[in-house]
Amino acid sequence: MEDSQEKVPTGPLGEDLASSFRQSRKEFRFMIFTWVTFAAWTLTYNHFNAKGVEGEAVEIVLGMPKWIIFGILVPWVIALTLTVWFALCFMKDTDLGDDDPTNGKGGA
Amino acid sequence: MTALISFTIYLFLVFVLAFLANRVGKSKAFVSEYFLGSKSIGLWAFALTYAATAASGGSFMGFPSLIYTHGWVLAWWIAGYMVVPMIALGLLAKRLNQVGRIAGAITIPELLRRRFDSQMVGNLATVLVVFFMFFFLMAQFKAGAEIMATLLEGVPVYQSLVIVVETSTAGLPWVGNAEGDYLLCLIVFAISVIVYTTFGGFRAVVWTDVMQGIVMGIGVIVMLVLVISQVGGLGNATRQLDEMTPPRFVDVVLKREGDPASDLRLPRGTWLMLEGGTDVVRLKSASVIPAGASESEPVESLQITTPAEIERVRKRVDTKWGVLALPASEAVPYAYGDGKKGVYVHAPGPDRINPGGFLGVMLALSFFAFWNFSGAGQPSYMVRQMAFRDTLTLRRSMVMVAFYFSLIYFPLVIIFTCARILLPGMEIHPDRVMPEMATVLTENAGVPWLAGLLVAAPFAAVMSSVDSFLLLVSSGVVRDIYQESINRNASEKQVKRLTYMVTVVVGLLGVFAVLHPPPFLQDLIVFASAGLGACFLMPMIFALFWPRTTPLAMAFGMVSGGIVILLFYWIGYRQTGDFKEYRLFNLHPFIWSVVASAGCLFFVSVLGKKLPDSLTERFFGKA
Numbered sequence: 001m002e003d004s005q006e007k008v009p010t011g012p013l014g015e016d017l018a019s020s021f022r023q024s025r026k027e028f029r030f031m032i033f034t035w036v037t038f039a040a041w042t043l044t045y046n047h048f049n050a051k052g053v054e055g056e057a058v059e060i061v062l063g064m065p066k067w068i069i070f071g072i073l074v075p076w077v078i079a080l081t082l083t084v085w086f087a088l089c090f091m092k093d094t095d096l097g098d099d100d101p102t103n104g105k106g107g108a
Numbered sequence: 109m110t111a112l113i114s115f116t117i118y119l120f121l122v123f124v125l126a127f128l129a130n131r132v133g134k135s136k137a138f139v140s141e142y143f144l145g146s147k148s149i150g151l152w153a154f155a156l157t158y159a160a161t162a163a164s165g166g167s168f169m170g171f172p173s174l175i176y177t178h179g180w181v182l183a184w185w186i187a188g189y190m191v192v193p194m195i196a197l198g199l200l201a202k203r204l205n206q207v208g209r210i211a212g213a214i215t216i217p218e219l220l221r222r223r224f225d226s227q228m229v230g231n232l233a234t235v236l237v238v239f240f241m242f243f244f245l246m247a248q249f250k251a252g253a254e255i256m257a258t259l260l261e262g263v264p265v266y267q268s269l270v271i272v273v274e275t276s277t278a279g280l281p282w283v284g285n286a287e288g289d290y291l292l293c294l295i296v297f298a299i300s301v302i303v304y305t306t307f308g309g310f311r312a313v314v315w316t317d318v319m320q321g322i323v324m325g326i327g328v329i330v331m332l333v334l335v336i337s338q339v340g341g342l343g344n345a346t347r348q349l350d351e352m353t354p355p356r357f358v359d360v361v362l363k364r365e366g367d368p369a370s371d372l373r374l375p376r377g378t379w380l381m382l383e384g385g386t387d388v389v390r391l392k393s394a395s396v397i398p399a400g401a402s403e404s405e406p407v408e409s410l411q412i413t414t415p416a417e418i419e420r421v422r423k424r425v426d427t428k429w430g431v432l433a434l435p436a437s438e439a440v441p442y443a444y445g446d447g448k449k450g451v452y453v454h455a456p457g458p459d460r461i462n463p464g465g466f467l468g469v470m471l472a473l474s475f476f477a478f479w480n481f482s483g484a485g486q487p488s489y490m491v492r493q494m495a496f497r498d499t500l501t502l503r504r505s506m507v508m509v510a511f512y513f514s515l516i517y518f519p520l521v522i523i524f525t526c527a528r529i530l531l532p533g534m535e536i537h538p539d540r541v542m543p544e545m546a547t548v549l550t551e552n553a554g555v556p557w558l559a560g561l562l563v564a565a566p567f568a569a570v571m572s573s574v575d576s577f578l579l580l581v582s583s584g585v586v587r588d589i590y591q592e593s594i595n596r597n598a599s600e601k602q603v604k605r606l607t608y609m610v611t612v613v614v615g616l617l618g619v620f621a622v623l624h625p626p627p628f629l630q631d632l633i634v635f636a637s638a639g640l641g642a643c644f645l646m647p648m649i650f651a652l653f654w655p656r657t658t659p660l661a662m663a664f665g666m667v668s669g670g671i672v673i674l675l676f677y678w679i680g681y682r683q684t685g686d687f688k689e690y691r692l693f694n695l696h697p698f699i700w701s702v703v704a705s706a707g708c709l710f711f712v713s714v715l716g717k718k719l720p721d722s723l724t725e726r727f728f729g730k731a
Contacts, residue, residue, distance in 0.1 A: 018728070018729030020202075020206065021203070021728055021729060024202050024203045024206075024652075024653075025653060027198060027202070028199060028653065031194055031195050031198050031199055034191055034194060034195070035191055035195055035476075035477075035480060038190060038191050038476075039188075039473065039476045039477070042184065042187045042190075042472075042476065043469060043472060043473055043476065046184050046455060046469075046472065047469045050181070050184060050454060050455035051454055051455055051456075052450055052453070052454035054448075054450070057347075057350060057450075058346065058347075058350045058450060058453045058454065060343050060346050060347065062342075063341060063342025063343040063345075063346060064180070064342065064346060064522075065180055065346060065453045065454070067454075067455075068180055068183050071184070071187075072183045072184060072187050072190075072518075073518070075187075075190060076187070076190040076514065076518065079190035079191050079194075080190070080510050080511070080514055082194070083191070083193050083194045083506060083507065083510040084507050084510065086194055086198070086506075087194075087198075087503040087504070087506040087507050087510075088503060088504075088507065091198070091202075091499070091502075091503050091506075092499075093498070093499045093500055093503075094202055094206065094499050096202075096205050096206045096209055096498060096499065097206065097209045097210065
């Protein structure tokens, strides 16, 4: 979290540890940004459109109330697409290493 | 009966998988294999075990009951799931797996203990996991038993067995007071899960999760197709819902005509005409008119208020009883939505207790955060994130889970909003709407055998969650308490025996605790999720991403999160008399617990003494 605390490579995973830590943190920030964006979309749109007008029939699109389409379904489809892109293109592979044999009790 | 056969075949396959998993695991080191599948879980297994564990009895029993009760607004309530695969799976997984490997850890408490070289942190984590996880176990056991009871309701052998169970347990303290059908199903369900979990360990759990995940996916898709065709199209269903108004609750006295020479017992769910001949009511519980009397004691019932629905329901009124319902109290309307058309298709949705409706914008914000961040903070998911083989597996699994959740959660909203059309009056027992729908849909379609497979979907969801929780609790006791604090030099044989024993004992304790089940399945699940998320989300983020975090800060972070949740539920209970949370500024307590936990972690770390450089460097690299 603090940049001053950033570490250079060492440790049991060798030189990749610090850079993989930085990459994980970059991905962490992207995910938080994504969450804020979609939370803002659904909350703002639905706050103004999901209540309906008393006495008026519900507006239906694709068999569902219109606010469901634009306040939930459309952002859902976009979020799904973004998740696919994030997982396959943005996220980087990291050498996760092996279990530390000095600690493991796997054979116990 | 055909439904029961297909359901039995499904259960048999679960046991076959457990047996195979046991054979595969025999050649590997016991603890690592039993609790973490030797950290070699591949793409399909990782994605589906994660998804199946996440989609618990709450998703397939509690969530449908909420959709049924409150309508389309539940799509907003669950909307956070659009980013859950990215957030809950991506936020911690890579670092968690990496740090887990550096630490050589098998469990979450063990990982925390080694990350901070602190026995206190590990022990505290174990206690919190076991405490909150037990509520999960209780909820899932209840859900499993309810599903079985619904499926077996009309089977004669089962009815005879229920009588045997009732007779043989009568008079026993605690056990004897449980309802016979529920007790029988609870025992059968618990034995099944305990046996295959004990026998196969993590690998069996993962393999059965894969099968259960597939069953759940297929079940939802089949139900979606059946329901849309049976309501005459989704647009037609939404238009009908737009006309609906919430029911009312009224106490009625049952009055019979004719000779009162014997008791007359009316089962729960019986439809009756209300005095006056225009309205219909449904009994919320079974009622008896005793011999020699013409009237019953007052009994709670549900009164339908939508004219078109009353017309449909009139056909179901059973005249064979020769009974009329007389109002014995004023009808109690919903606090929000009474007499209002359109409440089932708009926000905030009808609510029986809250005058502001079911879902306001602040609560919607709370749940958008809750599903994602509480999901990321669940130890049962974290354990899975320690088990995947490599990051390629993680990335591809994220894609699979994203599609899977989209195919499960949004269709469930469609299915159970339509359920209001096909199954009126389910407010008397909303937690049973899922199995009831499976039965009704397949009977209407002329394929009753399919009900067994559809009911297997929620059953699979429950089983796949119970087994994971069972394993997590037993790993906490064996690995984190026995091996760390009692006998560090325990042999593999000793550990193995103790593990089997603990899994069985914990399972039996769960059964015993839930003999008289709590009334609110979903509330119990949200409480346990919130508690675990509150205790572990922020501490884990700090532990993995901030080298400056101290052991004392971890302890404060975990405890403060848990205390805030318990405190808000306690205040809620004092205010309502129900198992409900107190919502400060209409936000769910989970939000406040995360704030408290993060605050404690930050300030106690800054004020505390830094960890030795050697320990920090081991997990973050050299400064």
